[in-house]
Amino acid sequence: MTETQTFLNLRPRLFGIAYRMLGTRHDADDAVQDVYVRWCEAEARSVRSPEAWLVSVTTRLCIDRLRSLKVDRESYVGPWLSEPLVAEVASPETELEKAQHLSIAFLLVLERLSPEERASFLLHEVFDFDYAEIADALQRSEGACRQLVYRARQRLGEPRGRFRASPSKHRALVEQFAAATASGDIGRIVALLSKDAQLVADGGGTARVVLRPLQGAERIARLFHVIARQLSTLRARLEYRPVLVNGELGLLRLFDGTLHSVLAFETNGDRISSIGIVANPAKLGGAALSQPRSDP
CATH class of the missing domain: 3.10.450.50 (Nuclear Transport Factor 2; Chain: A,)
Structure with missing residues (x-):
């Protein structure tokens, strides 16, 4: 498998992380494209786990981007909501995977978190990464990542949508x-x-x-x-x-x-x-x- 095909196979997951971190299609696409450029420049064949490498770079780029967006979002007129991802309705049962962690309301709640808390929470709660993997992605200790996820849970509180309709x-x-x-x-x-x-x-x-x-x-x-x-x-x-x-x-x-x-x-x-x-x-x-x- 070529390095490009490896990236394309993992792109949906990378976009999912970037969108949940940044909240707009444009910013998520830019982040993923930047990751691809770095992937092409890296010694990809020597990377032990392409997924771990790509997720780590995506996460760190999104954290940096969120920090730079902070001033703009603080001066935004009225509430800031994520850009909606719209698709045609195929049937009453059609849902994206883990839609409860993709909703506009859920992404709004994530705005309460710091960039590091947001990244740790998403990787652990939505993408099922263990603390060792999160520590590698954020370049922090496992203990620090556990603390980030704990703080995120405390700040988010009880989800409003706990009891969801069919x-x-x-x-x-x-x-x-x-x-x-x-x-x-x-x-x-x-x-x-x-x-x-x-x-x-x-x-x-x-x-x-x-x-x-x-x-x-x-x-x-x-x-x-x-x-x-x-x-x-x-x-x-x-x-x-x-x-x-x-x-x-x-x-x-x-x-x-x-x-x-x-x-x-x-x-x-x-x-x-x-x-x-x-x-x-x-x-x-x-x-x-x-x-x-x-x-x-």
């Missing part, structure tokens, strides 16, 4: 949500949301969205009620299209045929517990259905 139930809730918000019926919307549901919207300072997270079913329902009334007044056409967003059913939202935002949902079995809205135009380029992607 794909069919998740689909039903998303479809009912689309119908309820199109009509602006507050009662119907509230009935679909957990009492402590959360909505986070990313407009990047260019798209009109709420600038602060909304907590609670009533507040979220009122927001969609107001949007429905405004669209009715303007005689604007609202359209939802079902798509896979980071491995789970979500929605494209279009106003008069123009893509406005991508909606991602977390469901807990009976209700919608979390809604992420990505409306920043810079993050919507990958939402074209003609170019589905499932690298992670």
